[in-house]
Amino acid sequence: xxxxxxxxxxxxxxxxxxxxxxxxxxxxxxxxxxxxxxxxxxxxxxxxxxxxxxxxxxxxxxxxxxxxxxxxxxxxxxxxxxxxxxxxxxxxxxxxxxxxxxxxxxxxxxxxxxxxxxxxxxxxxxxxxxxxxxxxxxxxxxxxxxxxxxxxxxxxxxxxxxxxxxxxxxxxxxxxxxxxxxxxxxxxxxxxxxxxxxxxxxxxxxxxxxxxxxxxxxxxxxxxxxxxxxxxxxxxxxxxxxxxxxxxxxxxxxxxxxxxxxxxxxxxxxxxxxxxxxxxxxxxx
Amino acid sequence: xxxxxxxxxxxxxxxxxxxxxxxxxxxxxxxxxxxxxxxxxxxxxxxxxxxxxxxxxxxxxxxxxxxxxxxxxxxxxxxxxxxxxxxxxxxxxxxxxxxxxxxxxxxxxxxxxxxxxxxxxxxxxxxxxxxxxxxxxxxxxxxxxxxxxxxxxxxxxxxxxxxxxxxxxxxxxxxxxxxxxxxxxxxxxxxxxxxxxxxxxxxxxxxxxxxxxxxxxxxxxxxxxxxxxxxxxxxxxxxxxxxxxxxxxxxxxxxxxxxxxxxxxxxxxxxxxxxxxxxxxxxxxxxxxxxxxxxxxxxxxxxxxxxxxxxxxxxxxxxxxxxxxxxxxxxxxxxx
Numbered sequence: 001x002x003x004x005x006x007x008x009x010x011x012x013x014x015x016x017x018x019x020x021x022x023x024x025x026x027x028x029x030x031x032x033x034x035x036x037x038x039x040x041x042x043x044x045x046x047x048x049x050x051x052x053x054x055x056x057x058x059x060x061x062x063x064x065x066x067x068x069x070x071x072x073x074x075x076x077x078x079x080x081x082x083x084x085x086x087x088x089x090x091x092x093x094x095x096x097x098x099x100x101x102x103x104x105x106x107x108x109x110x111x112x113x114x115x116x117x118x119x120x121x122x123x124x125x126x127x128x129x130x131x132x133x134x135x136x137x138x139x140x141x142x143x144x145x146x147x148x149x150x151x152x153x154x155x156x157x158x159x160x161x162x163x164x165x166x167x168x169x170x171x172x173x174x175x176x177x178x179x180x181x182x183x184x185x186x187x188x189x190x191x192x193x194x195x196x197x198x199x200x201x202x203x204x205x206x207x208x209x210x211x212x213x214x215x216x217x218x219x220x221x222x223x224x225x226x227x228x229x230x231x232x233x234x235x236x237x238x239x240x241x242x243x244x245x246x247x248x249x250x251x252x253x254x255x256x257x258x259x260x261x262x263x264x265x266x267x268x269x270x271x272x273x274x275x276x277x278x279x280x281x282x283x284x285x
Numbered sequence: 286x287x288x289x290x291x292x293x294x295x296x297x298x299x300x301x302x303x304x305x306x307x308x309x310x311x312x313x314x315x316x317x318x319x320x321x322x323x324x325x326x327x328x329x330x331x332x333x334x335x336x337x338x339x340x341x342x343x344x345x346x347x348x349x350x351x352x353x354x355x356x357x358x359x360x361x362x363x364x365x366x367x368x369x370x371x372x373x374x375x376x377x378x379x380x381x382x383x384x385x386x387x388x389x390x391x392x393x394x395x396x397x398x399x400x401x402x403x404x405x406x407x408x409x410x411x412x413x414x415x416x417x418x419x420x421x422x423x424x425x426x427x428x429x430x431x432x433x434x435x436x437x438x439x440x441x442x443x444x445x446x447x448x449x450x451x452x453x454x455x456x457x458x459x460x461x462x463x464x465x466x467x468x469x470x471x472x473x474x475x476x477x478x479x480x481x482x483x484x485x486x487x488x489x490x491x492x493x494x495x496x497x498x499x500x501x502x503x504x505x506x507x508x509x510x511x512x513x514x515x516x517x518x519x520x521x522x523x524x525x526x527x528x529x530x531x532x533x534x535x536x537x538x539x540x541x542x543x544x545x546x547x548x549x550x551x552x553x554x555x556x557x558x559x560x561x562x563x564x565x566x567x568x569x570x571x572x573x574x575x576x577x578x579x580x581x582x583x584x585x586x587x588x589x590x591x592x593x594x595x596x597x598x599x600x601x602x603x604x605x606x607x608x609x610x611x612x613x614x615x616x617x618x619x620x621x
Contacts, residue, residue, distance in 0.1 A: 112300060113303075115300060116304040116308075117307075119600060120308050120311075121596045122556075123563070124562070124596040128589050129315050129319070132315065132316055133319055153552070210445075213443050213446065232449070249453070253449065256442075256443070260442055260446075
C-alpha cells in the first residue's frame, strides 16, 4: 500500500494534487475537534467581519466564525459521503456479483431493476421524500437514503467484471473441484472486483456530497447541522451576496472545490493505476 | 427485421414501462411511508394562520383533503385510483395557486426546461466528443492539453456550486449577463424577434454552465475510450495506408468510440436532468427547477408530486428515444 502511494506520488501529477487537496480537507475536518465552541451557537464573534488573521474565513451575519463552522461542515459532508458510499457499495457488490455469476433469469431480472434505477431521475424523488420529512431528515438518514439510490451504476460495472471472470479458467477449475458458489464468489471473484469498487467509491462520495448540497440549498435537510450545503443555505437566507458578505459564500465554495477536485483527481488517478495498460504508458515502461 | 423487433425493440419498450411503473409506484409509496400526514399538516397550517375555523368546517375540510390526496379507501384501492387519475392526466389542483391545475403549471414550465436541457446536451455531447477524440490523437498539442486540464477541474464540481460561481463572476462581479430569469419581469411573453433575443441573452449563462460541465464529462470519457482505440491494428493500418488524418479520426476512431458514448448519454440523462433543475434554481430560469423551488417554499404538495411524476416519465421517454435511434449508429444491432 505504501509503495503504491509512493509510486503514484512519483509518477502521477494528478495524484500529487489530490494528495495535497485531500490533506488540506482532512486537516480542516480535524480542526473541528479543537473548536472552542459548539457549531450551532450563534453571536459569539463580531458579525460580518471580512477574512483577517484573527478570522481566516471571516465571520457571518449570525456571529459565527466561518473557520470553525466550515471545519464541522466539511467533516459532516465527508461523513455523509462515507456512509452513502458504504451502503451503496454493499448493494452494488451484492447485485453485481449475483447477477454476474448466476446469469440467466436472475441476471435479467436484477439488471432490468438496475437499469430502471439508473434511468429514474433521483433529484425529484429525493425532493419529494425530504419535503415530506421536512426537518426530520437527519444527516445519517439522508446518507442512508442516498445510499439506497446510488448503487446501480456500480452494480452494472461489477456485473460486467464478473461476467468476464466467469469465463476464466480458474473459475472452471474451482467449480470442477467442488467449490460452493458462495465461496467461489467471495474468495475468487470479489478480490478482482475490489479495485473497481474502490475507484467507484470515491465517485459515489462525490455524488452524495453534491446531492446533499442540492437538497440543503433548497432547505430540505436538517439545516441546523453544518454541512457544505447548509452553509450556502444560511448565506442565501441572509442574502450574503447582496449584503456584500461574499466570504460567507466563498468559504463553502472554496472548501467544496478543494474537496471535490481532491476526490476526483484521486479517483481518476487510481482508476488509471488499476488499468495496467494506462499504468504502463504513464510510467513509460 | 423480426428478430430485431423481438430482441431489441420489445425489451426496450418493456424496460420503458418498467421504469415508469417503478417510478410511479415509488411516488405512490413514499408519502404513505412518511411519518408526516399531509392532510394533518395542511390543517394545522391553516389553524396556525390564526383565522378562526369552526370544528365542523375542519372535519369537512379534512374529508375534502383526504379525498384530494387520494387517501380514502384501502391501500390497494388508493393505488388503483392513483393510476386511474394519472392515465387521465389529472394531477389535481395546485395548493399554492389554487385552483389552477398542476398540469397547467407544468405545461408552462416544461418547454423552458426542455429547451435548455436539449440545447446543452446536444452542444456538450458533440463538442466534448470531438475534443476528446482530438485529445488522444494529438496528445502533444498545447491547446488540447489546456482543454484537458480545464475539463478535469470542471468535471467534479456539483452543478449548484458551478452555477453559483459563474453567477457571482459574470452577473455580479463583471456584470455582462443578466442576474436572473429568462426575460425581465413584466415583459409580455410573445413570439417576436426582440423577445426571442432577450430570452437568448438571459439563457446564455445557464446554458454555458450546463455546457461547461457537460463538455468536461464527455471529453474525459471520449479521451479514455479513444486512447485505447488509437493503438488498435486497424488504425495503425489506416495510418500506414496513408489515409488522410481527418478520415482516420472521423471514420476509424470517433465512429467506434461513439457507441459507448451514446449508451453513456442514456445512462446519464437522469443525472443531467437533475443538474439542469438545480441550475434553473440558481439562475431563476422559469422552468421545472424553479417551479420545484417555488413548490417547496409554498408547501405545495400536489405540485411536487406532479413534478416528480413528469420528471420520471420525461426522462424515461428521452432514454427510450435514444434507444430507438441507437440502431442507426450501430449496424450490429440493425442487422442481427
